[in-house]
Amino acid sequence: MNTSDRHHAASLKPNRRELLGLSAAAAGAWASTALKSAVAADGVEPVRTAVIGTGGRGSDLIRSLTTIEGCDLVAIADDYPPHLEKAAKFAGPQAKPYSDYHKLLNEVKPAAVIIAVPLYLHYQVASDALQAGCDVFCEKTMCHTVDEARKLAEEVDSAKAVFQVGLQRRANPIYQQAAAMVQSGVLGQVTAVKAQWHRNNNWRRPVPVPKGHADWTKLERKLNWRLYRDYSGGLMTELGSHQLDVVNWLLGDIPKRVIASGGVDYWRDGREVFDNVFCLYEYELPPLAGPRPDPNAAALPNGGTSETSLKPYTVRVTYSSLCNNAYEGAAELVMGTKGTLYLTSNKGLFYREKLADDVGWSAKKTADGGSVDASVVTSGKTLKLSNSPWAHRGEPLEIDNLLGDDTRDELVSFLDHVRRDDVQTICDAREGLRDTATVLTANRAIDEQTSLAIPRV
Amino acid sequence: MTVVERARPAMGSLFRLRLLGDDADHLEAVAEAALDEIERIERLLSWRDARSEVARINREATARPVLVDFELAAILAQCQEAEAATDGYLDLAAAARAELRETGRLWEFDAERRLIRFTCPGVRLDFGAYGKGYALDCAAAELRSFGITQALLDGGTSSVLALGTDEFGNPWPVGMRNPFAARPDAKTTWPHELGQLRLTDLALSSSAALDAGLSHSADHDMLNPRTGEPIADPSAYTVVAADGATAEVLSTALCAMGSAAAEAYTKERTNDLLAAAVAIVRFDPPQDADGSPHLTPLLVRRPGVLV
Ligand SMILES: NC(=O)c1ccc[n+]([C@@H]2O[C@H](COP(=O)([O-])OP(=O)(O)OC[C@H]3O[C@@H](n4cnc5c(N)ncnc54)[C@H](O)[C@@H]3O)[C@@H](O)[C@H]2O)c1
Numbered sequence: 129m130n131t132s133d134r135h136h137a138a139s140l141k142p143n144r145r146e147l148l149g150l151s152a153a154a155a156g157a158w159a160s161t162a163l164k165s166a167v168a169a170d171g172v173e174p175v176r177t178a179v180i181g182t183g184g185r186g187s188d189l190i191r192s193l194t195t196i197e198g199c200d201l202v203a204i205a206d207d208y209p210p211h212l213e214k215a216a217k218f219a220g221p222q223a224k225p226y227s228d229y230h231k232l233l234n235e236v237k238p239a240a241v242i243i244a245v246p247l248y249l250h251y252q253v254a255s256d257a258l259q260a261g262c263d264v265f266c267e268k269t270m271c272h273t274v275d276e277a278r279k280l281a282e283e284v285d286s287a288k289a290v291f292q293v294g295l296q297r298r299a300n301p302i303y304q305q306a307a308a309m310v311q312s313g314v315l316g317q318v319t320a321v322k323a324q325w326h327r328n329n330n331w332r333r334p335v336p337v338p339k340g341h342a343d344w345t346k347l348e349r350k351l352n353w354r355l356y357r358d359y360s361g362g363l364m365t366e367l368g369s370h371q372l373d374v375v376n377w378l379l380g381d382i383p384k385r386v387i388a389s390g391g392v393d394y395w396r397d398g399r400e401v402f403d404n405v406f407c408l409y410e411y412e413l414p415p416l417a418g419p420r421p422d423p424n425a426a427a428l429p430n431g432g433t434s435e436t437s438l439k440p441y442t443v444r445v446t447y448s449s450l451c452n453n454a455y456e457g458a459a460e461l462v463m464g465t466k467g468t469l470y471l472t473s474n475k476g477l478f479y480r481e482k483l484a485d486d487v488g489w490s491a492k493k494t495a496d497g498g499s500v501d502a503s504v505v506t507s508g509k510t511l512k513l514s515n516s517p518w519a520h521r522g523e524p525l526e527i528d529n530l531l532g533d534d535t536r537d538e539l540v541s542f543l544d545h546v547r548r549d550d551v552q553t554i555c556d557a558r559e560g561l562r563d564t565a566t567v568l569t570a571n572r573a574i575d576e577q578t579s580l581a582i583p584r585v
Numbered sequence: 586m587t588v589v590e591r592a593r594p595a596m597g598s599l600f601r602l603r604l605l606g607d608d609a610d611h612l613e614a615v616a617e618a619a620l621d622e623i624e625r626i627e628r629l630l631s632w633r634d635a636r637s638e639v640a641r642i643n644r645e646a647t648a649r650p651v652l653v654d655f656e657l658a659a660i661l662a663q664c665q666e667a668e669a670a671t672d673g674y675l676d677l678a679a680a681a682r683a684e685l686r687e688t689g690r691l692w693e694f695d696a697e698r699r700l701i702r703f704t705c706p707g708v709r710l711d712f713g714a715y716g717k718g719y720a721l722d723c724a725a726a727e728l729r730s731f732g733i734t735q736a737l738l739d740g741g742t743s744s745v746l747a748l749g750t751d752e753f754g755n756p757w758p759v760g761m762r763n764p765f766a767a768r769p770d771a772k773t774t775w776p777h778e779l780g781q782l783r784l785t786d787l788a789l790s791s792s793a794a795l796d797a798g799l800s801h802s803a804d805h806d807m808l809n810p811r812t813g814e815p816i817a818d819p820s821a822y823t824v825v826a827a828d829g830a831t832a833e834v835l836s837t838a839l840c841a842m843g844s845a846a847a848e849a850y851t852k853e854r855t856n857d858l859l860a861a862a863v864a865i866v867r868f869d870p871p872q873d874a875d876g877s878p879h880l881t882p883l884l885v886r887r888p889g890v891l892v
Contacts, residue, residue, distance in 0.1 A: 191652075191654045194652075195651075195653060195654050196652070207623075214619075217655065217656075218654065218655055219655075329617055330614070332610075332613075332617075333614060334611060334614035334615040334617075334618050334730075337732075338608065338611070338732070339611070397610075474634075474636065528635075529636070531635065532640075532641055532644075533636040533637075533641070534636075
């Protein structure tokens with residue numbers, strides 16, 4: 129289906145003022161207030177949308193989609209009846225349930241498809257949806273292998289489809305602010321990043337039949353797909369993909385190399401994916417854009433010159449994920465020569481570095497401009513430094529997310545792009561491919577116990 | 586028999602689960618799933634979390650009607666019915682109402698279109714009188730769907746839900762203390778239990794003042810939503826019902842009515858909400874010199890629930 133067909137297929141709905149239904153006079157008065165999202169604007173055509181995979185994440189997405197005025201959720205599909213039934217309640221009576229997503233694509237011909245099936249099926253379902261002429265939102269990680277991700281990115285290009293990967297931090301105002309701060313040099317030169325997602329639980333979903341039951345093994349693999357390698361890349365694809373995408377985004381490139389270590393060391397319950405991973409990535413970046421170093425300035429340390437300072441430099445990024453200690457939680461720490469960003473989905477903190485000229489001597493001139501106030505005032509009492517281990521950090525500046533939910537916002541953004549047929553989504557297939565290569569290469573480095581180059585994708 | 590206990594902070598208090606069964610791995614996985622479900626309800630209903638649906642409504646519904654999801658639509662419809670059934674004493678906008686000194690309707694909900702809007706600026710919804718009970722109901726549904734038949738769940742001890750029986754095959758016992766006994770102006774304190782409830786497949790909710798969790802007004806006593814004034818004759822209530830949301834809504838509304846009006850309401854009115862109550866117990870501040878505890882059963886529909 130080409131774009132104009134797609135838009136034709138969208139059922140025409142009454143314009144917004146009719147949709148309100150409440151009080152026309154009041155609606156007129158409210159209309160003057162600026163609206164946050166473009167979807168609520170007058171005369172918007174709802175996008176006929178379907179969701180494939182209605183488990184935990186699919187249900188989150190369904191609940192969000194049903195709050196977006198420009199979305200017409202027409203169908204849902206899942207091959208596991210309990211999940212389909214539960215999701216049908218969230219999706220509402222207008223959404224037709226299917227157990228076979230092929231049938232959904234054929235019969236419903238949605239304009240946009242939202243995919244939240246297990247990782248190993250992302251490629252196949254996304255590819256089928258593209259074939260059916262749909263725009264596609266695919267949950268992270270984009271694909272189970274780098275080859276699949278390459279193929280999918282090509283298929284997206286040739287279909288000229290609108291495609292977005294479900295990496296919702298891209299829609300989060302905290303991360304958007306962080307990216308702007310890093311890219312405009314507020315942190316100085318970023319030299320290192322430390323990111324982790326540490327939790328303390330076995331990461332298992334319950335199985336609805338007892339262990340001896342004939343269906344137990346089948347259901348266990350179906351529901352706990354993230355613990356088995358045929359279906360999942362474990363912690364790196366399920367958690368790391370979010371955070372390494374943030375790093376790729378903030379640093380503006382993907383890493384060159386990775387060394388990594390991991391294993392099944394605590395939850396020895398038959399799972400095949402690591403229950404702890406530690407990675408060290410090397411990024412090679414051009415120096416900060418900006419004024420060239422002053423040739424008359426004092427020599428750089430270690431005999432460096434302004435010439436050598438223009439060479440690419442290495443940023444090292446450590447990433448870890450645990451399932452048996454939650455102390456550090458989930459966060460990214462972006463370290464620059466002038467400041468540090470501590471980032472989470474609902475709070476960001478910015479700490480300025482104490483620089484050498486920050487000694488805090490008083491040097492005020494007196495009113496007549498002549499003599500200078502005493503730089504030091506002594507009074508017999510030693511000013512003691514705080515013994516708090518965090519005293520050196522000073523008070524942070526806070527970045528709050530007061531606007532809402534990044535999952536809903538990423539969907540609003542996707543549907544906006546679909547409506548405008550704009551392929552430059554907040555996280556397109558090329559970004560998804562880079563993210564896939566970044567996390568999957570770490571898994572391979574662990575298996576092969578060697579340092580690996582990240583494929584140039 | 587294996588017992589698995591798990592707890593997680595949510596809605597400004599601690600939610601605890603005690604699950605009985607025979608496979609510890611299974612019980613642990615189910616407990617996590619049930620706690621995740623409670624967290625999901627917090628993310629739906631907590632006005633404090635900017636990411637919640639209720640926070641979105643509170644931000645936007647003054648400017649324009651806000652489209653809510655099917656679950657929240659059902660909740661709003663249920664609360665609207667409860668508001669009517671309690672003569673407005675269940676009031677999701679109570680805290681804003683007190684500030685605005687408004688007595689009329691503050692929000693309108695078009696159930697068919699799932700659109701909510703506020704009728705004036707400054708309104709905000711607060712599901713403190715609903716959320717914990719609903720969260721327990723959802724968690725219990727999760728437990729049942731994974732074959733759990735015996736469990737005790739509580740949210741900050743003021744909301745409790747019991748599935749099946751305890752490890753001895755008896756209804757789960759829940760002790761009651763007089764909430765006024767802990768007040769600084771109480772003449773005497775009674776650390777001991779005044780009585781017990783025995784619960785099987787029942788939920789309870791106790792209300793003495795706006796609770797701290799989802800509520801805007803953590804620090805002061807509950808106000809009469811119809812007058813915006815403090816309640817003249819405060820009492821506290823424990824309500825037992827088949828589901829947590831009903832118990833929560835009723836205990837809050839009775840509390841807001843004040844003692845005399847609540848007694849008349851319980852005795853004289855008939856409606857679906859009251860019909861769903863299994864037991865209603867009132868606690869009064871101590872008045873006599875000997876400080877004898879005041880526990881008054883206003884309604885007991887099932888023998889053996891109150892002992
Ligand atoms: N962005 C996020 O924050 C986030 C969070 C959680 C999960 N996810 C992603 O969402 C995806 C799903 O994860 P989940 O946690 O919801 O898993 P899940 O197991 O709860 O849900 C997956 C669903 O897909 C269904 N499914 C499997 N094969 C199917 C088929 N052939 N046709 C139709 N349905 C099929 C399953 O029955 C199941 O209901 C994964 O890619 C995961 O990485 C993203």
